[in-house]
Amino acid sequence: MLSVSPRRCGVAGMRSRQRMFAAVMRLLLKCLRLGRRRRFKLVRQVEQLWHYGRLCLRSLLYNSFTNSDVVLDSLFEPVYWLVDHVTRWFGVVFVALVIGLTSSIVAIVYICLLPLILQTYTPAWICWHLAYGHWNLLMIVFHYYMAITTSPGYPPQAKDDLTGVSICRKCIAPKPARTHHCSICNRCVLKMDHHCPWLNNCVGHFNHRYFFSFCLFMTMGCIYCSISGWDMFRDAYAAIETYYQTPPPTFTFRQRAFHKSVVYLWVLCSSVALALGALTLWHAALITRGETSIERHINKKERQRLQKKGKVFRNPYSYGSWNNWKVFLGVDVPRHWLTRVLLPSPHLPHGTGLSWDLPPCVTEQRAPLLAI
Numbered sequence: 001m002l003s004v005s006p007r008r009c010g011v012a013g014m015r016s017r018q019r020m021f022a023a024v025m026r027l028l029l030k031c032l033r034l035g036r037r038r039r040f041k042l043v044r045q046v047e048q049l050w051h052y053g054r055l056c057l058r059s060l061l062y063n064s065f066t067n068s069d070v071v072l073d074s075l076f077e078p079v080y081w082l083v084d085h086v087t088r089w090f091g092v093v094f095v096a097l098v099i100g101l102t103s104s105i106v107a108i109v110y111i112c113l114l115p116l117i118l119q120t121y122t123p124a125w126i127c128w129h130l131a132y133g134h135w136n137l138l139m140i141v142f143h144y145y146m147a148i149t150t151s152p153g154y155p156p157q158a159k160d161d162l163t164g165v166s167i168c169r170k171c172i173a174p175k176p177a178r179t180h181h182c183s184i185c186n187r188c189v190l191k192m193d194h195h196c197p198w199l200n201n202c203v204g205h206f207n208h209r210y211f212f213s214f215c216l217f218m219t220m221g222c223i224y225c226s227i228s229g230w231d232m233f234r235d236a237y238a239a240i241e242t243y244y245q246t247p248p249p250t251f252t253f254r255q256r257a258f259h260k261s262v263v264y265l266w267v268l269c270s271s272v273a274l275a276l277g278a279l280t281l282w283h284a285a286l287i288t289r290g291e292t293s294i295e296r297h298i299n300k301k302e303r304q305r306l307q308k309k310g311k312v313f314r315n316p317y318s319y320g321s322w323n324n325w326k327v328f329l330g331v332d333v334p335r336h337w338l339t340r341v342l343l344p345s346p347h348l349p350h351g352t353g354l355s356w357d358l359p360p361c362v363t364e365q366r367a368p369l370l371a372i
C-alpha cells in the first residue's frame with residue numbers, strides 16, 4: 001500500500017492549479033486576440049461599405065453643373081410639387097374669381113354709378129363716360145378671353161424638324177431658343193414668360209400680348225372706377241359710419257346696400273389698380289428690354305458673369321426700346337396703332353416661336369444701313 005505524504009500532495013495540487021491558470025490565461029489571450037482581429041475586420045467591412053455607398057451615390061447624382069442652387073432646388077422639390085399641384089387644381093377657381101369679381105364691379109357701375117352720371121353730368125361728360133367705359137370693358141373682356149383660350153405655343157411633337165439649342169431634362173426633347181419647361185402644364189412652352197394662375201394658362205409666345213393688354217386695360221378700368229367713384233365712396237363711407245350712432249339713422253335696405261356696394265367697388269378697384277398696376281409696370285419694363293420674366297433672371301446672371309471677365313452682355317432678342325414695343329404689339333405700319341393696339345385684334349405675333357429671325361419692322365430700318 002502506497003502512502004503519500006501530505007506535503008507532496010500539496011505541491012502537486014499547486015502545480016496543477018498553476019498549469020490550469022496558465023492554460024486559462026492562454027485561452028483568454030487567444031480569445032482577446034481573436035476578438036480584436038474580428039473587430040478590425042468588422043470596422044474594415046463597414047469602412048468599405050461606406051466608401052462604396054458614397055461612390056455609388058456620387059456616380060448616380062454626379063453632374064458637372066451641380067451647385068448650391070441645384071441642391072437647394074432638390075431640397076425644395078416637395079414644396080414645388082405642392083405649389084404646382086395646388087396652382088393646377090385651383091386654376092379654374094382663380095378664373096371663376098376673376099370673372100365673378102369683374103362682373104360684380106360692372107354690375108355695380110351699371111346699377112349705382114351710371115344712373116348718377118346720367119342725372120348729374122353734362123352731355124359731353126356723359127358721352128365721354130359712356131364711350132370710355134364701354135371701350136375699356138370691351139378691351140378687358142376681349143383680352144382676357146383671348147389670354148385664357150389661346151395656347152401659348154408648344155414645340156412640335158416631331159423632333160426631326162426641330163433645331164433645338166438645348167435639351168429639356170423633363171421632356172427629354174430638343175428645346176428651341178427662349179423655350180422653357182412649365183412644371184404646372186408639364187410641357188415645354190415657346191418663349192415662356194410665366195404660368196399665370198389667374199388665366200389658368202401659361203403666358204408664352206402666342207398669348208403674351210393678350211396677357212399684357214389684359215393687365216393694362218384692367219388697371220386702366222380700375223383707375224377709372226376709383227376716380228369716378230371717389231365722391232360716391234366718401235359719401236357712402238360717411239353714411240356707413242353713422243349706422244352705429246344713437247339714435248340710428250333711418251336708412252332703407254336699398255340705401256344700405258347701395259352704400260356697401262359703393263365702398264366694395266372703390267376698395268376692390270383701388271387695391272387691384274395698385275397691385276396690377278405694379279405688375280403691369282414691371283412687365284412693361286421687361287418688354288422695353290426685350291426680355292421675358294425668365295430671361296430677366298438668366299440675363300442678369302449672364303451679365304454678371306461676363307462683367308467679371310470684362311465683357312459686356314448683349315441681349316440678342318432686343319432690337320431697341322421702341323422696336324421692342326412695335327414687335328411685341330405687332331405694329332408693322334402706323335395704322336396698326338389704331339387697328340391692333342387701340343381696338344381688339346386677334347393678329348398673330350411675329351415668327352413661329354421656334355426660331356428668332358429679325359422682325360420686318362426692324363429689318364426695314366437696318367436695310368439702308370447695310371446698303372451704305
Ligand SMILES: [Zn+2]
Nearest residue numbers: 168171181188
Ligand atoms: Zn419640357
Ligand SMILES: [Zn+2]
Nearest residue numbers: 182185195202
Ligand atoms: Zn404652364
